[in-house]
Amino acid sequence: xxxxxxxxxxxxxxxxxxxxxxxxxxxxxxxxxxxxxxxxxxxxxxxxxxxxxxxxxxxxxxxxxxxxxxxxxxxxxxxxxxxxxxxxxxxxx
Numbered sequence: 219x220x221x222x223x224x225x226x227x228x229x230x231x232x233x234x235x236x237x238x239x240x241x242x243x244x245x246x247x248x249x250x251x252x253x254x255x256x257x258x259x260x261x262x263x264x265x266x267x268x269x270x271x272x273x274x275x276x277x278x279x280x281x282x283x284x285x286x287x288x289x290x291x292x293x294x295x296x297x298x299x300x301x302x303x304x305x306x307x308x309x310x311x
Contacts, residue, residue, distance in 0.1 A: 221269060222262050224283045228290030229261015230254055236298060257294055264293030 233254045237245075265286040268274055274289065276282045 221282060221286045222266055224286045225262040225265025225290040226258040227261075228265065228287035229294045230258035231287075232261060232291045232294040232298075233257025260297060261290030261294045264297070265290040268293070 233256070234250075236257070237250055237253050268289045269282075269286065274282075274285055276285050
């Protein structure tokens with residue numbers, strides 16, 4: 219459960235960083251909350267998928283927490299980048 223929370227925090231951090239970089243000062247609070255929660259959930263799913271797939275085999279629990287947060291941050295960033303590329307090319311899924 220704690221690993222999922224750290225995955226959520228990693229995705230949440232990525233969502234907040236993207237939101238702050240994109241909005242340039244004008245913050246609409248309901249949108250900020252929605253984006254943050256969605257990014258956190260995506261980060262949690264990415265980190266748990268990596269954990270249960272066996273790609274990360276860290277034995278130390280504290281190191282696992284850090285790896286899950288970083289995995290969520292990077293995974294969320296990759297998903298955002300793919301979405302932006304698809305959006306620019308107007309490819310519908």
